[in-house]
Amino acid sequence: MKKPKVLPDPENPIKLLDLKLTPAKKWAAGIPAVTAALSDVVEEGIPFRGVRALFTMNQKGGFDCSSCAWPDPDDDRSPIGEYCENGAKALADEATMKKVTAKFFAENSVNNLSKLTDFEIGRQGRLAEPMYLPENGTHYLPISWEKAFEKISTHLNALHSPDEAAFYTSGRTSNETSFLYQLFAKEFGTNNMPDCSNMCHETSGTALLSTIGIGKGTVKLDDFYHSDVIIIIGHNPGTNAPRMMSALEKGKKNGAKIIAINPLPEAGLMGFKNPQEISGIIGNGIHYADLYLPVKINGDMALLKAISILLLEMEKDMPGHVLDQEFINEKTAGFESWAEQFKNYDLPSLAISAGLSEQEIRKAAEIIGNKRKIIFAWGMGLTQQPNGVDMLKEIVNILLLKGSIGKPGSGVCPVRGHSNVQGNRTMLINEKPTKEQLDKLKEVFGFEPPRKRGYDVVGTIHAMHEEKVKVFFAMGGNFFSATPDTTFTAAAMQKLRLSVHVSTKLNRSHLIHGKEALILPTLSRSDIDMVNGVHQFISTENSMGVVQSSKGILKPVSDKLMNETHIVCNMAMATLKDRSVIDWKSFADDYDKIRDVIEKCVPGFENYNIRIREKGGFYLPNAARDGKFITTEFGDRAPFTITSVPENELAENEYMMAATRSHDQFNTTIYGLEDRYRGVKNERRVIFMNQKDMDKAGFKAKDKVDLYNFDDGIERVAPLFLVVPYEIPERNTVTYFPETNVLVSINNVVGESNMPASKFVKIQIRRHWENPD
Numbered sequence: 001m002k003k004p005k006v007l008p009d010p011e012n013p014i015k016l017l018d019l020k021l022t023p024a025k026k027w028a029a030g031i032p033a034v035t036a037a038l039s040d041v042v043e044e045g046i047p048f049r050g051v052r053a054l055f056t057m058n059q060k061g062g063f064d065c066s067s068c069a070w071p072d073p074d075d076d077r078s079p080i081g082e083y084c085e086n087g088a089k090a091l092a093d094e095a096t097m098k099k100v101t102a103k104f105f106a107e108n109s110v111n112n113l114s115k116l117t118d119f120e121i122g123r124q125g126r127l128a129e130p131m132y133l134p135e136n137g138t139h140y141l142p143i144s145w146e147k148a149f150e151k152i153s154t155h156l157n158a159l160h161s162p163d164e165a166a167f168y169t170s171g172r173t174s175n176e177t178s179f180l181y182q183l184f185a186k187e188f189g190t191n192n193m194p195d196c197s198n199m200c201h202e203t204s205g206t207a208l209l210s211t212i213g214i215g216k217g218t219v220k221l222d223d224f225y226h227s228d229v230i231i232i233i234g235h236n237p238g239t240n241a242p243r244m245m246s247a248l249e250k251g252k253k254n255g256a257k258i259i260a261i262n263p264l265p266e267a268g269l270m271g272f273k274n275p276q277e278i279s280g281i282i283g284n285g286i287h288y289a290d291l292y293l294p295v296k297i298n299g300d301m302a303l304l305k306a307i308s309i310l311l312l313e314m315e316k317d318m319p320g321h322v323l324d325q326e327f328i329n330e331k332t333a334g335f336e337s338w339a340e341q342f343k344n345y346d347l348p349s350l351a352i353s354a355g356l357s358e359q360e361i362r363k364a365a366e367i368i369g370n371k372r373k374i375i376f377a378w379g380m381g382l383t384q385q386p387n388g389v390d391m392l393k394e395i396v397n398i399l400l401l402k403g404s405i406g407k408p409g410s411g412v413c414p415v416r417g418h419s420n421v422q423g424n425r426t427m428l429i430n431e432k433p434t435k436e437q438l439d440k441l442k443e444v445f446g447f448e449p450p451r452k453r454g455y456d457v458v459g460t461i462h463a464m465h466e467e468k469v470k471v472f473f474a475m476g477g478n479f480f481s482a483t484p485d486t487t488f489t490a491a492a493m494q495k496l497r498l499s500v501h502v503s504t505k506l507n508r509s510h511l512i513h514g515k516e517a518l519i520l521p522t523l524s525r526s527d528i529d530m531v532n533g534v535h536q537f538i539s540t541e542n543s544m545g546v547v548q549s550s551k552g553i554l555k556p557v558s559d560k561l562m563n564e565t566h567i568v569c570n571m572a573m574a575t576l577k578d579r580s581v582i583d584w585k586s587f588a589d590d591y592d593k594i595r596d597v598i599e600k601c602v603p604g605f606e607n608y609n610i611r612i613r614e615k616g617g618f619y620l621p622n623a624a625r626d627g628k629f630i631t632t633e634f635g636d637r638a639p640f641t642i643t644s645v646p647e648n649e650l651a652e653n654e655y656m657m658a659a660t661r662s663h664d665q666f667n668t669t670i671y672g673l674e675d676r677y678r679g680v681k682n683e684r685r686v687i688f689m690n691q692k693d694m695d696k697a698g699f700k701a702k703d704k705v706d707l708y709n710f711d712d713g714i715e716r717v718a719p720l721f722l723v724v725p726y727e728i729p730e731r732n733t734v735t736y737f738p739e740t741n742v743l744v745s746i747n748n749v750v751g752e753s754n755m756p757a758s759k760f761v762k763i764q765i766r767r768h769w770e771n772p773d
């Protein structure tokens with residue numbers, strides 16, 4: 001077997017840059033955000049193209065920002081621009097005129113390209129033509145589209161079973177393509193549809209489905225404006241959903257209190273200067289968090305339990321003023337036995353487990369105490385914890401106590417990541433489709449869909465290793481870099497017979513490949529999609545269940561790009577030929593036809609083609625939002641769930657590590673090397689540590705260290721990181737992903753949702769060992 005081409009690689013030593021540290025910021029956005037947004041567009045050499053596109057982004061009738069899934073206002077949108085700094089960076093990244101052509105691949109072997117950093121790989125430009133890597137080939141070669149589909153069909157049809165193929169989806173793919181893509185996988189015969197949700201909000205979907213009867217959030221943007229208390233837990237909005245800040249600002253101005261729960265005092269949780277308002281540019285901005293709780297990594301469960309204890313106590317003192325008894329009686333199940341459990345807990349020990357003082361926790365309970373309209377918003381800080389599903393059920397418990405779901409100004413808000421990740425799921429991309437969904441597809445199309453549960457992301461990696469999955473097809477994303485246990489995953493991918501990536505930009509998954517590999521270049525959200533002379537639009541669903549249209553406006557950088565819809569249809573026609581009962585060509589020719597069949601198969605899409613043409617789109621139905629919890633097991637009531645507090649013992653030389661995003665990346669796409677809000681410039685190989693821990697270990701700022709993990713008796717090493725002193729709880733550390741994915745064991749997963757628990761990694765930190773040679 002070939003040696004995996006991943007770091008640490010003695011032939012390719014890591015070169016550190018010139019790390020600069022400045023104090024972390026206490027507010028987000030303001031002038032630096034405006035200048036950063038514009039400079040990115042200008043730096044890519046696309047000032048006119050880019051600036052014109054910026055003003056169309058997120059406007060009604062324009063194109064949807066391809067970065068995060070935060071919604072646009074339902075009402076009037078700002079003519080100055082409905083985008084943020086990171087939306088502008090995403091646009092600059094995809095609107096670049098730089099091209100990766102066949103000539104580039106002829107000049108650069110795969111081995112040489114794999115020596116570049118992720119930042120350098122991304123800077124090469126847009127993929128411009130289909131490329132093929134033959135077995136034992138050293139360089140990707142140009143290939144025609146026709147030949148590429150022939151290769152895919154030959155490999156797929158040579159499999160012993162359709163279950164030897166896996167079809168991955170990242171979260172940018174439109175509703176139209178997603179629907180066709182899952183339809184193809186099912187007609188081909190497999191439910192192996194791992195997707196980025198399996199690393200992201202699968203935990204949220206799992207917890208919410210079993211408690212409130214729908215695996216989605218219940219709040220609308222408007223609820224943020226009319227809430228009493230907004231709790232932001234395990235999420236960094238200033239970087240990862242920047243326009244959420246405007247919603248928080250509006251809520252705060254209307255009287256909402258904000259509680260931020262995070263081991264790091266993220267700038268976006270502390271203060272905000274709205275770059276879309278003059279006062280935000282020249283003024284002092286708005287101070288955000290009324291209460292900031294610097295919880296220990298994974299201390300949230302203890303904190304949530306402690307809050308419940310205090311709320312129950314307060315209710316005893318002021319009956320009828322704290323809990324919503326009417327709601328509990330009419331809409332929930334299991335309150336009594338749930339409340340019973342608390343005799344086994346005491347506040348002082350819970351406070352220690354949370355890493356907070358009792359006083360801090362009391363303040364939180366007091367803020368929530370007599371309020372009725374409460375929103376919990378969360379991100380990866382909770383979903384990527386081993387007990388993430390339980391923690392989210394605990395959040396639901398608190399909201400049920402307060403009667404705070406299904407009413408204006410209140411509810412659950414899992415802040416989705418990719419711009420259409422929620423839509424992908426609604427379009428049935430799921431490794432475990434329900435019986436009703438499959439029966440419907442059978443009724444509409446007349447083929448027998450597979451019923452066996454497919455592989456999720458972690459399952460796919462294991463199956464590749466065991467050579468049960470032999471062909472891997474990725475609709476977007478960067479599977480290799482986004483997934484855990486880098487060395488293990490590299491070996492798994494290299495066992496594949498064929499790996500295929502539909503991509504806009506070059507990434508590491510093209511360089512850690514199967515025996516044969518294909519790169520299929522596609523359009524991005526901002527590109528014009530012309531089909532038979534008609535300028536097409538697609539649709540997406542945002543974090544709050546609004547389905548809206550999106551129409552690109554930029555001329556594609558190459559005429560050899562193919563849109564994702566055509567890629568699916570061509571693959572289906574080449575592979576299934578006469579076996580197919582579906583008229584794939586008609587779908588490729590006219591996206592309205594795709595929306596017509598979506599309407600037949602997916603509830604909530606009535607009159608899709610009419611309503612999608614209305615400015616601003618439409619809301620999908622959401623029973624929990626309307627106060628109806630369709631949980632058959634509990635007779636349409638939402639259950640209280642009894643969970644437990646984990647014992648997080650660390651050995652004397654161990655630390656807990658959470659791998660998060662910097663301000664200058666979108667997942668594995670590295671835009672730059674500045675994490676501006678945290679005051680880190682020019683280097684990503686850093687580890688944030690508490691000064692006391694540094695003193696104990698004898699480390700100074702910028703000292704070189706190596707990071708180790710020993711889960712399952714295997715030594716995993718991430719060499720050469722620089723220590724950064726930071727305001728973070730003792731024994732907790734933070735690094736950036738994907739650099740430290742090498743340390744996340746494939747077996748370190750979240751219970752029930754099977755997601756990698758990449759915010760809960762036990763590590764050891766040792767002074768960097770310099771090879772004397």
Ligand SMILES: Nc1nc2c(c(=O)[nH]1)N[C@H]1C(S)=C(S)[C@@H](COP(=O)(O)OP(=O)(O)OC[C@H]3O[C@@H](n4cnc5c(=O)[nH]c(N)nc54)[C@H](O)[C@@H]3O)O[C@H]1N2
Pocket residue numbers: 067068069086200233234235236237239240241261262263264266295296297298299300378379380381382385415416417418658659660661662663665666667668759
């Ligand atoms: N600019 C930009 N925007 C993005 C992305 C991007 O990479 N760049 N990615 C998109 C995607 S796919 C996603 S899923 C979202 C992700 O958005 P976030 O959920 O904000 O993701 P992260 O940066 O991974 O980390 C979240 C936060 O969790 C905190 N945290 C870590 N451990 C704990 C813990 O134990 N408890 C608590 N309470 N907090 C903890 C970290 O300090 C960090 O502030 O953003 C989306 N938007």
Ligand SMILES: Nc1nc2c(c(=O)[nH]1)N[C@H]1C(S)=C(S)[C@@H](COP(=O)(O)OP(=O)(O)OC[C@H]3O[C@@H](n4cnc5c(=O)[nH]c(N)nc54)[C@H](O)[C@@H]3O)O[C@H]1N2
Pocket residue numbers: 169170171172173196197199200201380384417418475476477478479481482483502503504505506507522523524525564659660661666667668669737738740741744758
């Ligand atoms: N340690 C650790 N690991 C994590 C996380 C973490 O917080 N910590 N976060 C996890 C999360 S939340 C997520 S969502 C995953 C992300 O996992 P992925 O979604 O697989 O990764 P991305 O980096 O978003 O994918 C970037 C690539 O997508 C391609 N691309 C961009 N736009 C388009 C498009 O319009 N069409 C097509 N076909 N391709 C496109 C480009 O080629 C680009 O290189 O990573 C997960 N991994």
Ligand code: SF4
Pocket residue numbers: 058065066067068069070082083084085086087088240241242243244
């Ligand atoms: S908040 Fe998210 S969707 Fe909105 S402009 Fe910024 S990056 Fe794009």
Ligand SMILES: [Mo]
Pocket residue numbers: 196199200201416417418
């Ligand atoms: Mo995500």
